[in-house]
Amino acid sequence: MRLPLLLVDPPLDPSGDEARSALRRELLKPEYHDTDVLGRVLDWIDHALDQTVDRATSAPPLSTFAAIVAFLLLGLGLAWLLSRVRRTSRLAGARGPVVEDRTVTAAELRAAAERALAAGRHGDAVVEGFRALTVRQVERGWIDDRPGATAHEVALSLAAAHPDQERRVAAAAGLFDEVRYGDRPANGDQAAEVLALDDALAGVRR
Template identity: 35%
Template sequence: MSGAGGTTPARLLIRASGDIPVDTPRVPAREAARHELSKPMYHENDPNPFQRALDHVWTWIGDLLSSASGAAPGGPAGLIVLVLIVIALIAALLWRLGTPQRGQRTADALFENGPRSAPEHRAAAEAHAAAGRWNQAVQERMRAIVRSLEERTLLDPRPGRTADEAAVEAGRTLPAHAARLRAAAREFDDVTYGGRSAGQQAYLTVRALDLDLESATPELTGALRGAAE
């Protein structure tokens, strides 16, 4: 309060129980009010820590979008156009490249359901083809090719072999069919890991390779050719 001879520190008047005004300094009064407001009864409806954290996140996202819309040409409308362009570019890239391949394939990438004979894989392939399930038909026909080569001892049976590995190994023994084997392996990988869809022609191509390989004879290497002579 102000006096005639100058000013005095601001004080609060608090009535004591006897209705006698009590002159209390400002700092102790503030501490008393803070202590009073810290009581649980005043915070029963406060949001929990998770809700407060979520509110902070939404506030941060809102501020970020506001800043971006202010910086983007055309304001909020320009920001929306930019977001749509980015989404379209990502969609086009995924369509062109296919879905990302798994970082680590299963231990038995080619034969996922255990060992089966080549005729069994061929029968499964024909059943899928008859139903128009071309992806599964291509997969089973490629498995029939590899299993047939293993059964003819042109490939060593090896769990965990991939289609690519089988094509490369078989191509050394059957060099006349090496390019077609690699193409069939790529088709298998595309439909199994790349998210692509095969068609009837893709299946017929792999099927024709399987039929041709049944009568194919291995080409002897230099060492084996000399031993045979």
Template identity: 40%
Template sequence: MGTGGLIVTGAAALLPRDGTPPVTTPRDAAREAAERELSKPAYHQHDPGLLQRALDRLWEWISGFFDRAATATPGGGLGLLAVALLIALAVAALWWRLGTPRRWSTTAGALFDRGPRSAADHRAAAEAHAAAGRWTEAVQERMRAVVRALEERTLLDPRPGRTADEAAAEAAASLPAHAADLHAAARAFDEVTYGGRPGDPEAYTRLRALDDTLTHTKPAAPR
């Protein structure tokens, strides 16, 4: 038997015994069938949830970011660590200097938060706070002493609910030479009371000097 006869015989052996050709599935249909099979819940019982996948993506992004930063920073990972440490120290220094951030009040509150007290009472309270290093309270009480003294001299009408800015504007009409100092004192009061800025010895010294000066200043003659 020749070579051609052997090839025919081998091919015939691969065919089914009934002589029908094998069934073949088109490629697209086979892919769709595989996708439908793999989409069944039985194959996804142990897949990570949506939150876990999101966290994995986040950590991948953070890891990639630090890898790129370490590559771009001189010194690699140690250089990046040094930069992060410097940033942390700068933030800590600002936090220590400025204190806990607070939101500015949209409207200034009343100057006096308690019942009526004399200017001497406010001065005594201010000095006690200053002696204890409580500069915020010292600034507040000294500003109240300034306004109360003007009320006692009838340069201001006693009016509950008056703000520091209103008191400065009204007092400037009778004491025009000190208008700038009065507005600066009101601004210092608002900053420590509503702006979250801590008081300091310099602000208190300026307020005390203004209080002493106004005590010996005669009001301007009305026009």
């Protein structure tokens, strides 16, 4: 009579309780409680890269190539992420007033925006165009003259005065901040849309 074969899990070394205790002791170390997340990520990447290079010396050429490509892609992704984080931080901390010169008129700002658009300076056209529509709405009494108002604050006032244009106003205000304070490039269509919004808010038909 043949007895059934029983599969028994091998004993854990260390045991489950010992492993949990070791993990708790490890997590109590100060290096796990700092706020330098980016530094830890970079340290991890550096360590992983060192291990990959060590293993690559004995790995087949195809595996080595694949590992190099993977780390290049990881590096590019990290660089893109860092650029986004820095741009967002700069934008969040550097937002300023829409109109800095309180003596300039809407007509002057609009003319400057049109010259910039014609010259291919689309970022300048966006900035001057949004300033033009802001000053024009103040001149016509649709919104209050609030020195130092940010694009977000201007957008809230414009949306209250022109609820049917709320979406376009919010988009133009966000674009103004990104171009003026976030160093984001703009294209011709975006600049033209800001000028078209100025016309729409002013009731101009083209």
